[in-house]
Amino acid sequence: MNRKGGRRIGVVTAGGDAPGLNAAIRALGRCAIDAGDEVIGILNGWTGLLEEGTCRQLSADDFVGIVSHGGTILGSSRTAALQDEVGIHRLLAGVQEARLDIVVAMGGDGTLKLARKLAEHGLRVIGIPKTIDYDVDYTEICIGFESALSRVVEALDRLHTTAASHHRVMVLETMGRDSGWLATLGGLAGGADMICIPEFQVSIDDVAERLLERRRIGKQSSIVVVAEGCDLKGVFGDAPPLDGVGHPLLARRAIGEHVAVAIERLTGSETRSTVLGHLQRGGSPVASDRVWATRLGAAAADLARSDRRATAVAVRNGEVVEATLSQLTEHRRVVPESLYELSRRTS
Amino acid sequence: MNRKGGRRIGVVTAGGDAPGLNAAIRALGRCAIDAGDEVIGILNGWTGLLEEGTCRQLSADDFVGIVSHGGTILGSSRTAALQDEVGIHRLLAGVQEARLDIVVAMGGDGTLKLARKLAEHGLRVIGIPKTIDYDVDYTEICIGFESALSRVVEALDRLHTTAASHHRVMVLETMGRDSGWLATLGGLAGGADMICIPEFQVSIDDVAERLLERRRIGKQSSIVVVAEGCDLKGVFGDAPPLDGVGHPLLARRAIGEHVAVAIERLTGSETRSTVLGHLQRGGSPVASDRVWATRLGAAAADLARSDRRATAVAVRNGEVVEATLSQLTEHRRVVPESLYELSRRTS
């Protein structure tokens, strides 16, 4: 125990930023400070533990007005480089340096796995699931997903009017390198006519055939949603393989643009693509993300006062519950076939 | 069985309108028609069964573009007048007149109870929970609630800036005659400083005391959220009881305005009230309402092909499940104390 008789709770946000993180930080902070604990913000993701001066004690004033702000007041960074033994030990040293009794880690798969490793090395940690990809298992809620989903749906609402006015095919590329949740639920809610995701392979010929079929029955515009990492057979057609081109731009190539080129080639319909990109992460969190982030953050503050060494919070059956880091990280949550099928049945 | 070898599925939306109903109608309609059934829209709520010419067969074209539209393409009306034996028999006669094999009823407590009574009289019915009050029990999702919640949060975001600029207390009145869900979760997500709901009594003196306490620690503006039916002791102060006044305007009096008057009297702080009213129901559904409405509507179409006589769909553990009408209507879902407490802890 440290001075004031309370704990020193470190809090870190890592991986891509997501709307709702500030609501979780605020709830955690207010509940913990209220209970006599200190809350130490680890700045700029896990790397904040590696450099001096990048931890800072948070006070009540830090939480005023942030519930509606996107991003994270703590800053964030990617975690990949720290997952090895060397990284783990540097982080543990940083925790000791900052005299933290426990670390609350808000993040997705990478962050929670890192938290798990740190726990295996004796650190007290509490994980909070956050990812706009919705691919953390076990929990019904991942902070940020509903906000990102709402951006996808809003984009589709807008693309519909322009697609209809010009009798075009519009392709929207959503985030989701390994996971089709944003594309599937976004497409379902946004009235997409075809959805391509990593979990289920379709061929570009199937896509074209469906669009042609729509044209035959008089539908002159269509909307196709593709996840960043969709499994789309034949999309590159006879084009030279991109990796061989060597142009730095192509390192940033977007699948949505390839899909649009291929659709235009196969159907003759004018086709345009839009890559939603970072617009999915930014801005004010929707109500649902704020509510659940608040509930999860408060639950983490409560758990910090227990004797658990390594644990996590999650949402199950519409309630906040305690979970293990293994439950959250053992598997990736994938889109089930029934849901993917539903998106076809209702389109 | 009727012509085409399929069922004639009636669909009715009753009670207050809610964003997401059209997504449910669309999913039900597309899945049912796809399976060879006919879908008959009962217009303007249950009363559509009582008058000639107020049922109409829906076709694929009726569903185009409606997923993003608020309200209900079928129209709606209140159900109170039809809950007695006379009403029930008139409705059953209407069902027979329209030659419906089954009725899918989308509504809140009143609608689902009426559906249950109709079922007890032999009608095949399937209930779908819809209410912006979120007070239907058993199900984690009620169509419309998330959209209404987002309106409350958006309103609070706006009131914050004007409260801060003028050092005022702003009172926001939300819907919720018997239920504090919108006020509690809205206040939680919108950074309210005090929340008053039907489930837990507070006194206006407590409210005033808390606001004065905030002023003492330098917070010059505050936000108070009150549900329409909040249990707020002493709010009318020494004012004459309203029912005795006899002015027609007062039949439409809003509690929020009373609260503002009382706060100004007790604290001396300039206080303004806003009654959100019908703005909570209107407009385009948020992503989450569209997703779940689609899933619930499709599930109802599937159940219509089963041999169930009286059943319902609901969301449990983050999945669409079958439920009984009793499970949905036996109790009202109320805000639990822990959640109400959380709104105080994090404010």
Next chain:
Amino acid sequence: MNRKGGRRIGVVTAGGDAPGLNAAIRALGRCAIDAGDEVIGILNGWTGLLEEGTCRQLSADDFVGIVSHGGTILGSSRTAALQDEVGIHRLLAGVQEARLDIVVAMGGDGTLKLARKLAEHGLRVIGIPKTIDYDVDYTEICIGFESALSRVVEALDRLHTTAASHHRVMVLETMGRDSGWLATLGGLAGGADMICIPEFQVSIDDVAERLLERRRIGKQSSIVVVAEGCDLKGVFGDAPPLDGVGHPLLARRAIGEHVAVAIERLTGSETRSTVLGHLQRGGSPVASDRVWATRLGAAAADLARSDRRATAVAVRNGEVVEATLSQLTEHRRVVPESLYELSRRTS
């Protein structure tokens, strides 16, 4: 001249808060500081000149991130109490106390008239027009109006879906005690069927007749927009005059509710009212308010370096120009008949 060789420019925001003020403060501040002047924020409206410690020097950091924030970082207050000779002299003393060389005043009719009086007493002032009522004359742009207008239109979009679903008349009350701009342009853009404003008298019987006519041609729902101060003959019908009732609530009565009661009485149609109130002022400014506020603020910074004693900025012919305080305050801008007529022709 003071230290640094620059001017000490005071800046005050007074009257009701409006989206866009922060953009104007930011542009004024950045341009002035860039040019070597000092910028002193007068806090909480003109009253900030009367109390010690309510002026504070602004620095570059104060402007970061505020362009998107509603309200005013300086705070505001009403000006009515300061318009007499005593008030003027107290303010002049405050200016001297704060050693201000010039005051930039952002506000509506009241604020700009006060600025004019201060100028007549020798103070150097620059006025910037700001009002969500749009009733400041001469200028094509008043900071805040476009944002408030967008709230009105958004509200109407939402009310349409619920009106249509329930075959109701919906009454929306907008701000505008003496001015019908918000109601007229809001109604025009939001598809209102009838608009009542202070500038043109209509009778409640006319309103009812028009709604009945709509019903006769099969339009089952209607939207009526009324400005707070609309001139609506006969709206109180046989109800007792409100001022005699003496109930404190009635001091806050809203005309929209009276209109709804009267319409229901005269047409038999179910009618509901919504008072938009403070939601019109709050929240993030729309793009246009940010652009013009920025341009006006920067122009004021430039004028502060001139030798003008009393002047103002305005928008004419789509450009920022210099104006006199008289031009802005001599008359109130009222809705012209042709525009009001247009709202009837296009509805």
Next chain:
Amino acid sequence: MNRKGGRRIGVVTAGGDAPGLNAAIRALGRCAIDAGDEVIGILNGWTGLLEEGTCRQLSADDFVGIVSHGGTILGSSRTAALQDEVGIHRLLAGVQEARLDIVVAMGGDGTLKLARKLAEHGLRVIGIPKTIDYDVDYTEICIGFESALSRVVEALDRLHTTAASHHRVMVLETMGRDSGWLATLGGLAGGADMICIPEFQVSIDDVAERLLERRRIGKQSSIVVVAEGCDLKGVFGDAPPLDGVGHPLLARRAIGEHVAVAIERLTGSETRSTVLGHLQRGGSPVASDRVWATRLGAAAADLARSDRRATAVAVRNGEVVEATLSQLTEHRRVVPESLYELSRRTS
């Protein structure tokens, strides 16, 4: 003169779709029909005059509810292919075939120039300026621009939170092949730190220098807005010229991505790009576009009853006025240096 004693007014929307067109069509339609004229919708842009069955008489019902809808109920298409003599004569034949007395053409530079040519061949035409690029001269308002501008600003608001959370440079590419209005005013209103447009050349080294300077003074994130056609010297660095690569994707390359690559190379800062693309055109029009589109459409209906042979409507000094097609098409409106400078001074 045709039956009913009125004129047959054709209406066409051409070029890229833009929010607000439906408001203009509605106002034109209602006012014209009200005055006894017939309104004939020319479908899918000018090409609607070339094929049989692509003109259709509009009635009051066609205008219900469309004021809030994006796109155009008439459809649109590009006009480039019709600008030669052959095209003109085919169009004139189409006008005769459809027995139109006059054509109201809503569009940007291309459409209005085509209208001018048709007028030179004897057709009665009225032009209405519409372009999200805001590059039509003489008029203060182009339908669609304010809505597109609001999308840009909304995107920047979102990118700020993610830029700040990750200490990144975010590049946003807006539309504007020849015109920097969206980028300049969007950047001004959205708090961009650097803006690159076609009208003023800057070098990528200048951009990098400014970003490095920001980093030196502690600003760890920056926002750069680039118009699609910005004049950015040195942005391709040592990369192979793109046209030589021959990959079909590269025909759709976006300048924003090149800028991000170059900034990362020159500054070492992590940089991400977002191409806003079609999201700028779609969705519901903002209030201002609805108001002016309504006023312009109504004015066109009035002009159609005059004896003018070739004319146009525009906004000057905040009022709708008559203009000539030459005034609108002789020059392109470009961003003046003072405005571009302002964006630097206030950032």
